[in-house]
Amino acid sequence: MLPIAVDAMGGDNAPSAILAGALEAAALGIPLLLVGPEGLEGIDDLPLLVASEVIEMDDDPAQSVRRKRDSTLVRAAEAVRDGKASAMISAGNTGATMASALLRMGRISGVARPAIATPVPVPGGHPTVLLDAGANAEVQPEWLVQFALMGSVYSERRFGVENPRVGLLSIGEEPGKGDTLRKETYELLKVAPGINFIGNVEGRDLMTGVVDVVVTDGFTGNVVLKTLEGSLRTVVKALFTAFGQPEYADAANTLMPALLPLYETLDPDTYGGAILLGVDGVCIISHGSSSARAMVNGIKCAQEMVETGMVEAIRVAISSTLAE
Amino acid sequence: MATIERNEVFATVCRHLAEILEITAADISETQTLADDLGADSIALIELVDSLEQEFSDIIPNFQFEDDDLSGLLTVADAVNYIVLALGK
Numbered sequence: 001m002l003p004i005a006v007d008a009m010g011g012d013n014a015p016s017a018i019l020a021g022a023l024e025a026a027a028l029g030i031p032l033l034l035v036g037p038e039g040l041e042g043i044d045d046l047p048l049l050v051a052s053e054v055i056e057m058d059d060d061p062a063q064s065v066r067r068k069r070d071s072t073l074v075r076a077a078e079a080v081r082d083g084k085a086s087a088m089i090s091a092g093n094t095g096a097t098m099a100s101a102l103l104r105m106g107r108i109s110g111v112a113r114p115a116i117a118t119p120v121p122v123p124g125g126h127p128t129v130l131l132d133a134g135a136n137a138e139v140q141p142e143w144l145v146q147f148a149l150m151g152s153v154y155s156e157r158r159f160g161v162e163n164p165r166v167g168l169l170s171i172g173e174e175p176g177k178g179d180t181l182r183k184e185t186y187e188l189l190k191v192a193p194g195i196n197f198i199g200n201v202e203g204r205d206l207m208t209g210v211v212d213v214v215v216t217d218g219f220t221g222n223v224v225l226k227t228l229e230g231s232l233r234t235v236v237k238a239l240f241t242a243f244g245q246p247e248y249a250d251a252a253n254t255l256m257p258a259l260l261p262l263y264e265t266l267d268p269d270t271y272g273g274a275i276l277l278g279v280d281g282v283c284i285i286s287h288g289s290s291s292a293r294a295m296v297n298g299i300k301c302a303q304e305m306v307e308t309g310m311v312e313a314i315r316v317a318i319s320s321t322l323a324e
Numbered sequence: 325m326a327t328i329e330r331n332e333v334f335a336t337v338c339r340h341l342a343e344i345l346e347i348t349a350a351d352i353s354e355t356q357t358l359a360d361d362l363g364a365d366s367i368a369l370i371e372l373v374d375s376l377e378q379e380f381s382d383i384i385p386n387f388q389f390e391d392d393d394l395s396g397l398l399t400v401a402d403a404v405n406y407i408v409l410a411l412g413k
Contacts, residue, residue: 062370063391066377102367103374109346113367 001031003047004302005076005085008036009054010092012289018091019043021295028296030303033085035076049084051075054092057288061095065103073097077104080281087282087302089273091290097283098135098276105281108311110318113139114278115147116218116285117154118225119271123262125209126159132215133274134222141185144168144215146318148195150277151213153317157308158301164212167201169220175199181217189215193321232266272298275305277314282306328383333407336379337400344371354401362400369397376407384410 006022008015019034019042026032026046034040035049053071055064065074073092077100079085090097094116102114116135119127129151136143148166155164168185170178175186177200189197201211203224216224239259243252264270272294273286282305286298305311334354342349345362358364364372373389380387387410389397397403 062374066370066374066388099370103371 001303001306002084002086003031003033004299004306005033005035005049005079005088006295006299007072007076007088007090007092007097008034008040008043009072010090010097011286012057012091013291014091015040015042017290017292018295020292021290021299022046024292024296025299028300030299032299033079035072035079037072049075049079055096057093059093059096061093061099064093064096065099073100074104077101077281077283080283081105086306087284089284089286089295089298089302091273091286091288091295091298094134094285094288097285101276101279101281101283105279105283108278108280108315108318110322111150111278111314112143112146114276115143115150116221116274117151117277118221118274119158120206120214120225120228121266121270122207122209123265126161126212127271128206128209128211129155129159129164129213130206130216130221130225131213131277132218132221133225134218135276136218138219139181139217141181141188144181144185144217145188145192145195146278147215148189148192148197148213149317149321150314151215152195153313154275154277154310155212157310157313158304159212161212163196165198165210166195166213166215167198167205167211169203169214169216169224170200171202173200173202185215194317229268236263236266269294270297272296272301275301275310280311282311328411330404330408333411334400334404337376337403337407340372340375340379341400344368344375352400354404355399357399358397358403369394372403373397376403380407380410 008018022032033049034043034046035051038050051070051072053068055068055071055073073096076088080088081104113136115132117129117131118133120130121127131147131151152164155161170182205211269291273284276283282302284298284302338349338352377388
């Protein structure tokens, strides 16, 4: 397998957390290609692709990719395009990561727009795939149908779900619920080949296991995702605060063995990031605040997506729908 | 700077547009508008500008579409003229 290109300078905790995660992943036998400035310290014997610029978290995505051509993000995407790497991963500027992948790797033929697919944890089950989680604030009904198809392929390949159930995020289960976009999309999904459409779903269904793939526009998807993350963080903090009281010490000691695995299930770092579906290469977008653990898991995910032929599977799925 | 004729620039712009929009290059004319006639939205325009910058940077040193000029790229001819002008500088 070709190495996975790791943007060493992307993210709030770069480069220390990124390098710590990369070294840990390399120790597991995953081939890596770090992309960073000349003389980057703490990389041991990992290969380094030198890039002199860094796209900052607040840089304009499209503009920075065009202006900072020797940035770590752009060089990582080019490494995939040029066959020097099998995948790329970055915890940096999400928009710029998307733009780098789109502009350097290109879109899979027939894909109107790439979408960010994020695994949403489901206690006791496999994660629900939510897309689009932020790539396209405004969408067309036909794009959502493609998102449904790409999300289905991802759910199958990453989580082993057979014939994934696809739901359209709306404000009620009935077909007539929602705005014009949801109503038009509903009608298209109902007859779309290769998609196991189960109808509208609501926000409360995301973490219950009643649906495997949830499609929505990038604006809504991002709001949903951030709301979930914030809510979970608040609940976990409240639980730990309560268990920290002396009078609950015994109860905490009893319950912790059961709660810690649940905490791991709900922790976004467990999944290591989202994937940009629809571009002609594997691109993992990690959280800006990614820890070393998140990077290890993101790199593992990239490896898995390469080995399971994720991009090719999407290419086949898209081309088969275009042929029908 | 290498010599390149206007019709070659037009052909190159058409090739990039065809790849990005998945249309036939031979069907593109200079008078067509990028948005309304060819269906290029904002993302497609960024893809076009970026790919043209990469294509022509070899023969026009530091070639870039200035951000303030992007709103003026309405037709295929606008893109061709922009590059031709840069070639003449």
